[in-house]
Amino acid sequence: QKEVEQNSGPLSVPEGAIASLNCTYSDRGSQSFFWYRQYSGKSPELIMFIYSNGDKEDGRFTAQLNKASQYVSLLIRDSQPSDSATYLCAVNTGRRALTFGSGTRLQVQP
């Protein structure tokens, strides 16, 4: 079983819609959770992190965490074509560095 799993996509949504990106993790002791956005040919950039159960909102982005279900998600409201990128879920499993998923490619259609 992969430590951090994401659907590779592509996830295609129309402009203005809500994009929902999902991630599951295997280590119940995981402490904090991160979402990175990576444009093609670029390095990952941090969007949000969350470490408490529930929702955390930042602008058009909402991260949701459910530790009982070992599930973390990212919602993007009012999706824009500029949101088209690969979204990486990363988990702090207590080791020395983050463990990443393979990423979900999001396409926002104009």
Place this chain on the structure above:
Amino acid sequence: ETGVTQTPRHLVMGMTNKKSLKCEQHLGHNAMYWYKQSAKKPLELMFVYSLEERVENNSVPSRFSPECPNSSHLFLHLHTLQPEDSALYLCASSLEEGLFSGNTIYFGEGSWLTVV
């Protein structure tokens, strides 16, 4: 200007060559990392340095040799690589090694390596 700078951005090398990737961080962080990103694979952690001391080597082949002369600079020395080593190599830094609330990783732009 990014807080983590990598050079070169692109490198093509033969299997018998020796080359190095360089990373410099301007964030005052104490921990630095090398990650490898191959197509359709998760980011793979290679090495972790904390205060210039290597604290993790994630079963990386010896043809990759890291060096951290100080907390701001990190190198990855490459020799006798294989074509399957072609990938994007990402340097990153964080305030401290080990990641707890709010201690996040910041990435450089990456070095695209092609081994021919």
